[in-house]
Amino acid sequence: MNTSEKPRDLFPGITKLYLSRNELISIPKYALDGFEKLQVLDIGFNHLSSLHNESFCGLKSLVNLILAANKIKSLPRGSFACAEKLESIDLSHNDISVLDPQWFDGSHRLSTLTFYQSNIDDIKNIPWNATNLQTLILKNNDLHSVNKKKFVGLKNLKFLDFSMNKFLDISVDAFEETCSLEKIIMQNLDKFTMTGLFRNMHQLVFLDMSYLHSRLKVTSCCQFSYTSALRTLDLSRTKIKAEDLVQFESNRSLFSGLVSLHTLQLQKNFFNDFHLVPNAFTPLWNLRKLNLTGCHIQQIDLGVFRNLTSLTYLSLAANFIRIIPEKAFQDLHNLRTLILKFNSITVIEKQLFSGTSSLQNLYLHGNQISTIDPFTSIPPSLKLLTIANNPFTCTCQLAWFREWLDKVDTTVDHRSEIRCSSTSFKSLKNQTIWSFHPKDYCGVNIYLIVGVSFAIVTVLTLSVLVYQKRWWLNHKLFLLKLAIIGFQEIIENQGPEDYEYQLNLMFREDDEWWINDCMKPFLQERMPHLEHIVFGDNGLHPGSFYLNAIYDVIENSYKTVLLLSNQSVEDTWFMTKLRMAVEHMNDTKLEKVILIFLEDIDGDHLPYLVRLLLSRNKPYLLWVDDDADGQELFWAKFEKSMRANREMNNVIPV
Numbered sequence: 001m002n003t004s005e006k007p008r009d010l011f012p013g014i015t016k017l018y019l020s021r022n023e024l025i026s027i028p029k030y031a032l033d034g035f036e037k038l039q040v041l042d043i044g045f046n047h048l049s050s051l052h053n054e055s056f057c058g059l060k061s062l063v064n065l066i067l068a069a070n071k072i073k074s075l076p077r078g079s080f081a082c083a084e085k086l087e088s089i090d091l092s093h094n095d096i097s098v099l100d101p102q103w104f105d106g107s108h109r110l111s112t113l114t115f116y117q118s119n120i121d122d123i124k125n126i127p128w129n130a131t132n133l134q135t136l137i138l139k140n141n142d143l144h145s146v147n148k149k150k151f152v153g154l155k156n157l158k159f160l161d162f163s164m165n166k167f168l169d170i171s172v173d174a175f176e177e178t179c180s181l182e183k184i185i186m187q188n189l190d191k192f193t194m195t196g197l198f199r200n201m202h203q204l205v206f207l208d209m210s211y212l213h214s215r216l217k218v219t220s221c222c223q224f225s226y227t228s229a230l231r232t233l234d235l236s237r238t239k240i241k242a243e244d245l246v247q248f249e250s251n252r253s254l255f256s257g258l259v260s261l262h263t264l265q266l267q268k269n270f271f272n273d274f275h276l277v278p279n280a281f282t283p284l285w286n287l288r289k290l291n292l293t294g295c296h297i298q299q300i301d302l303g304v305f306r307n308l309t310s311l312t313y314l315s316l317a318a319n320f321i322r323i324i325p326e327k328a329f330q331d332l333h334n335l336r337t338l339i340l341k342f343n344s345i346t347v348i349e350k351q352l353f354s355g356t357s358s359l360q361n362l363y364l365h366g367n368q369i370s371t372i373d374p375f376t377s378i379p380p381s382l383k384l385l386t387i388a389n390n391p392f393t394c395t396c397q398l399a400w401f402r403e404w405l406d407k408v409d410t411t412v413d414h415r416s417e418i419r420c421s422s423t424s425f426k427s428l429k430n431q432t433i434w435s436f437h438p439k440d441y442c443g444v445n446i447y448l449i450v451g452v453s454f455a456i457v458t459v460l461t462l463s464v465l466v467y468q469k470r471w472w473l474n475h476k477l478f479l480l481k482l483a484i485i486g487f488q489e490i491i492e493n494q495g496p497e498d499y500e501y502q503l504n505l506m507f508r509e510d511d512e513w514w515i516n517d518c519m520k521p522f523l524q525e526r527m528p529h530l531e532h533i534v535f536g537d538n539g540l541h542p543g544s545f546y547l548n549a550i551y552d553v554i555e556n557s558y559k560t561v562l563l564l565s566n567q568s569v570e571d572t573w574f575m576t577k578l579r580m581a582v583e584h585m586n587d588t589k590l591e592k593v594i595l596i597f598l599e600d601i602d603g604d605h606l607p608y609l610v611r612l613l614l615s616r617n618k619p620y621l622l623w624v625d626d627d628a629d630g631q632e633l634f635w636a637k638f639e640k641s642m643r644a645n646r647e648m649n650n651v652i653p654v
Helices: 396-407 446-468 470-485 509-526 546-555 572-588 608-615 628-641
Strands: 016-018 040-042 064-066 088-090 112-114 135-137 159-161 183-185 206-208 232-234 263-265 289-291 313-315 337-339 361-363 384-386 501-506 533-535 557-564 593-597 620-622
Touching (some): 446 470, 501 509, 501 546, 509 533, 509 557, 509 628, 620 628
Parallel strands (some): 040 064, 337 361, 501 533, 501 557, 557 593
């Protein structure tokens, strides 16, 4: 074909050209020159084995190119560079063994590449120049391994699908060069081990690892630490077990970090011990849909769904559940669809649905429910109910539920399959539940009438007693409130830094050894911020009268500590210091004195003032020798006593 003599724009109105299912074996240079408005070109299902890098020159408007189902094994470098507006290329069902990124050099607008079932077993470790590529489909090929070298240059890649590459080995660094990935599909792989591959994929929104041929291995529970944008996670049919959902040593969930997750598919796995992992879904407070269909679940922990306050869809179908704890769904206020069909449920707890105030669709068919007790909470929002194929016992105990079915506007599916079991009234055996009319079988319930009457009499009697004893009850309730809730202590606004001395220690000279061996090391190690401390008489102002100096130190100290021993309580000067400290407490109305007993003192030997202080619950500490734990407790109490000065509401008579 002599393209130099062919006039331009021969076919100005053609935008789509379909040449599929012909006998084409090659496309010469500029073969399609003249189709300047052509946007879609389908050359699939031909016999093309190769192309020229100028085969598509002249196609200035081409956007979508289909080369599927040919015999292409290799392509020249820059095969599609002439079609400068090309965005999508489909090379599925060819015989490409090694994918070479250089084939697409110059295709700067290329955004979608499809290689479905093209026999690809390797990708050359060459950087991609098609930097605008956003979708790469490698599904159903023979890839053996992928690492970061396979995707160098694909900084804008959003969607990657390498499902059904059965023996694919995915390196831990495979996605380091594709930091913009939002969607990954990797279904039907032979094996896969989670080694932190997705940990730092900040933009990942959709991840599908379903239909794994062997058990998914999880090396740790930190797989999604920073995958905070992920909204859909499909782990269905990955053969994982309940023990994979939580790391028992740290009690950390596999789903930690998935704060934006909306949909979690876990159906067809092996959660026999599901009740042992109550914290599995704790991080998923934004989850909307949870599918646990066919997971061999036998028991449910009452707290397993506690944090799923945004959940709208929950499926527990086709498991082996017999009883569901009454509070299992209490926090699912937004739940709209609950699927419990095909289990072995025998009892519906009365308050099971009390927390599901938004429930609209409830599926209970195919269980072993024989009756539903009176006063069972059923949400008024319910629009659809399926209860077929349950062995209902049509007796008076079921009468209220039968009447409820007639009153509500709820749609009941499969009505003809809701039947009375062999344990029903004789005439109702194997009949539909609609044949059961409670008025014909159940008279007045004398037990109910007697019970209600007794309850009314009891309430009236209690009301009279409560009224007569109302002041006594108010007093007891006040004391109970203080015991349970407690009260807020009033403390001094000033701190240690507002005083001239942070601590004032008073003691006899015989007890100075304790100050040097115990108190000083403690203060240096644990309370170094206390810079101004008075150690006994040595710290008094020189030149002042003794009593004046003592009073000055007491008045200007944040805390005054007195060391008591059998000898000190006999010391007149020491007891004078104690009396002066107590008088200062009365003047300031602040508990600024701490008593430290260095030894046991017999009660008869205790001075009246000391016993008076102890009777008023004022701070005191008892030192213990040769007991490390006891000494640690002593210092902890001392630190606590130093935190604040509590206000007093009474005066100690001195």
